[in-house]
Amino acid sequence: MIFTETPIAGAWLIELEPIGDERGWFARTFDVEQFRTRGLDPTVRQTSLSFNHRAGTLRGLHYQAEPHGEDKLVRCTAGAIFDVIVDLREGSTSYLDWFGVELKARKRRMIYAPPGVAHGFQTLTDETEVHYQMSVDHRPESASGVRWDDPELAIDWPEAERIVSERDRSLPTLAERRALADARS
Secondary structure, three states: OEEEEOOOOOOEEEEOOOEEEOOEEEOOOOOHHHHHOOOOOOOOOEEEEEEEOOOOEEEEEEEEOOOOOOOEEEEEEEOEEEEEEEEOOOOOOOOOOEEEEEEEOOOOEEEEEOOOEEEEEEEOOOOEEEEEEEOOOOOHHHEEEOOOOOOOOOOOOOOOOOEEOHHHHOOOOHHHHHHHHHHHO
């Protein structure tokens, strides 16, 4: 596996190293020690699969808030996606920066996002499947997110036509989150 640091602190792009012969190829997709040597959490408590019928489907930007923050390893297993991570960790060197990368099933790349980094994607092809590994169990009370089209983030999504769930359309912007936090204090 080839690990490449992204501009988001603690997030990595991971590429497989297939070993092939006349039968095809074999590649390791997960290695606890390779994760540990980079200071990454190799714990896998849950795996999930997202299937998307149409190109342009947008999911995100999601994360689990503390105390249930999760490390997430994401790979496109069918089709192609534009995958985005956003650093929401105050005090991080990459706070409010975003990083986007195309993940294609045939390229077999993955993205690793640490806790406090929101994740989302937009499908680039019909019949797209995305596989997730998470370090903690899903906790509905900690499920959180930020609007995919937040002007403060200015993410350059590739597809103009977007299919977005009602839940994701109603996620708050960063400004709305700050205003809500100020009102509570």
